[in-house]
């Protein structure tokens with residue numbers, strides 16, 4: 001992963017950590033880069049293996065429900081404006097605004113799958129994580145203020161996952 005002291009391919013099906021050795025996982029906007037059945041669920045199974053019983057996972061990703069609602073509400077105009085406030089350099093270069101919805105789905109070929117809460121909770125459940133709660137970015141930052149704010153609740157799904165029920 002970029003900027004990490006570990007060079008790990010999360011799709012490689014084996015994490016280089018012993019069983020029950022990880023207490024906290026924070027992954028922002030990564031799960032949507034893995035193919036659901038062949039990569040993400042096996043990765044979640046690996047996470048389940050390496051996590052301690054009291055481990056907590058904090059995940060965020062684009063929210064499929066918010067993206068679809070944005071399209072039917074205003075073709076994505078408000079979401080695009082939100083993106084431009086956070087990333088002033090972002091531009092559609094004159095392409096009609098619904099292209100922003102395509103950008104959220106595809107990210108120029110980098111995204112494999114978008115999730116709403118139900119689908120992400122189901123994928124986590126396939127790996128044995130059954131305690132999944134929807135949260136907001138402020139909940140993650142309250143627990144881990146070392147992470148920079150993204151201010152992206154308008155388009156993102158945030159969840160807190162406990163290994164034990």
Ligand SMILES: C[S@@+](CC[C@H](N)C(=O)[O-])C[C@H]1O[C@@H](n2cnc3c(N)ncnc32)[C@H](O)[C@@H]1O
Pocket residue numbers: 001002008009010011027028029030033034
């Ligand atoms: C949109 S960026 C998010 C980066 C950062 N987490 C953040 O919140 O700004 C997606 C990240 O997923 C990582 N990624 C995608 N597929 C990966 C894989 N198979 N193994 C490891 N990292 C992967 C990329 O390297 C990139 O850092």
